Amino acid sequence: MKIISRLILSIFITLLSLNSLSAKQINDKVALNGIKEAKSVFLIDFTNVRKTAFYLNIIEGTHKGLVDQGVKPKMVLVFIGETVKYLSTKQDEAFEMENEEHLESIQNSIKRLANLGVRMEVCAVATKVFKIDNNTIPKEMDIIADGFISLIGWQTQDYKLVPIF
Template sequence: MAETYEGLKRQGVEPEMVFTFRGPSLALISSDHTDVPLDQEQHYEAIAEQIKQLQAKPNVHMEACSVAARLLKVDPDTLLPGIDFVGNAFVSQIGYQSKGFAIIPIF
């Protein structure tokens, strides 16, 4: 995603990005890794660092779906700093799309 951001800048486009996390992706933005094998903890730490670097860029916003958090029992207090809860990520994405944002799903 950082490469995409920088690529837009090189082409003279001022990036405005919103990352919406829903479903199982909430595990990537949670600091609770009690169920993660110790040998995989470093992957989550690397993801947290990448997120922190992206958040430091202008016009980058991140949101987490509270519906997914409830269903997957992800404690909102464990979210990485700077990630906002929204009621429903689908509704949020529809709103952004209606404002002209492109939706790029990442699986």
């Protein structure tokens, strides 16, 4: 009986410790220690429509994560390079049919991010190079002269660079 009691007690303690391990909260409190506001500028430079859609969803999650941890996010997204092709509301018909899900996800993310107050800038140098009509860029986004100049400006204003490509 003593052995069974010890075994039950041992199992109970093991289960209790496992439960407390799984209950451990995952957060960023060490990195966010004392921070009330986070200013970030994301340099977005992708050559893949799927990756663009994926990371826009991740950025939405980052915004939510900051808010959930009591930090006010001030985010700017600067789109350069080939990425501007995936922002356009007018796509080549074959490309659109092949990538409809990702293109729709991108457009939905743009709307949701704008509703969160995220500023989105599209480099006019890139739209010119990739022959994208600026009128096909969603209204939630701002066309800027040069993405690099914008990045310099935001970083000079103490926005922290988050390069993703």
